[in-house]
Amino acid sequence: MERPTDQELITNYLAKKVNNQPIQVEDIMINEVNIYEHHPHDLADFVNFLSFNLRYLNPGEDEMYFFTPRGRKYPNGSRPSREVRDVGFWKATEVDKAIKLNGETIGRKKSLVFYTRKSIPRVAIQTNWTMDEYLLNVSSKSPNSNDMSWMIVSCAESIRILNNRTKRSKIYEWGGGCEQLGTRIKGKTRVEVG
Numbered sequence: 001m002e003r004p005t006d007q008e009l010i011t012n013y014l015a016k017k018v019n020n021q022p023i024q025v026e027d028i029m030i031n032e033v034n035i036y037e038h039h040p041h042d043l044a045d046f047v048n049f050l051s052f053n054l055r056y057l058n059p060g061e062d063e064m065y066f067f068t069p070r071g072r073k074y075p076n077g078s079r080p081s082r083e084v085r086d087v088g089f090w091k092a093t094e095v096d097k098a099i100k101l102n103g104e105t106i107g108r109k110k111s112l113v114f115y116t117r118k119s120i121p122r123v124a125i126q127t128n129w130t131m132d133e134y135l136l137n138v139s140s141k142s143p144n145s146n147d148m149s150w151m152i153v154s155c156a157e158s159i160r161i162l163n164n165r166t167k168r169s170k171i172y173e174w175g176g177g178c179e180q181l182g183t184r185i186k187g188k189t190r191v192e193v194g
Contacts, residue, residue, distance in 0.1 A: 003063065006099045009134050010107035014152045017067055018136055030065045035153055039087050040114050040129040043155055063156040070135075070151055088116040088124060090131055099134070108135045131155045 004012070013030055016023045023030075033046045043064055071081040082090035090112040099107040110133045115124035134152040 006109055006134065007101045007106065009065075009152050009154075010099055010136065011101065014067075014107070014134055014136055014150065018150050030067055030152060033066045033068060034071075035066055035068045035131075035155065036071055036082065036084050039084060040127070040131075040155055040157070063154040065152060065154050067150055068153050070149055082112065084114075086117065088114055088127075090114055099137075105137045107137050109133065110135075128158045129155065130158050
């Protein structure tokens, strides 16, 4: 299967979904799943059971695609909620990237990484799970669309090859009015205030 381009995901799938238009299934089948209700490793179950193009997912190579509703952190706010029940959260790794077609911005893409919560209060560990969120640009929507209620996400488990001397795991601590991101190196944590 060839990976669809960012432009194809926006025009062939997301714009049609948001505007209630029929979607022509080409190379990928995109299922509706609220990814914020499931740990990333459980998402492969939805691909296998809901999709007609069944295939084995190879970590580091295959991406899973989903239509997912956009949750809000606060009912009347615009800030997205990326909490995954009690198991973790998705954290943005970079600013939004504009997706352009013929010089016009048609959507946005944001890259995220999944952190699992640990039993220690306010501490989470970065995992190998990565996700890209694809959103329509406000100007590319029609007036009768579902506002910005849907997005496409592509989710994959990345493979990192590490030797014993370079083993690192990112620790994320929150609370106290600031966010801290540290890198644990052989049992010690260097904390950078962000």
